[in-house]
Amino acid sequence: MKERIERLKKLTYIPQKEIAWLIEQAELSVKQQEIIEENKRQQEVTVHQFRQAQKDIQHLSGESRRYKQALEKIITNLNFAITVAQNELEGAAE
Known part of the structure; x- marks a missing residue:
């Protein structure tokens, strides 16, 4: 993936196929970030529940x-x- 990005940086004209790939990668990155944020939120909820259980x-x-x-x-x-x-x-008795 890094090589492909470096190759694209050198191009003055980016073919439609490559633009579609870039958009796909950006969308995947957004989805991954959303998943990471949801996992972080769930982790915070779990930590809170654990601390409450300890109390x-x-x-x-x-x-x-x-x-x-x-x-x-x-x-x-x-x-x-x-x-x-x-x-x-x-x-x-006595």
Whole structure:
């Protein structure tokens, strides 16, 4: 392709066939640029979605930790209440 372009630069008259080829190449270049821009846009959307997913995961991980801690406190309190109730039952049985 480069050779053909260099040859065309040297011509004073460009045949119709060569003009058609140049137009075709220009159209292909425009289509390629549009594809590149669309791919770049899709990449930006994907990056944004990925970052949002990371934030969501961090948020959910934090919530999970808080729920786990709350559940552990409830279990500790229940174990304490069970122990107290067992002690009262043993005291009442004696």
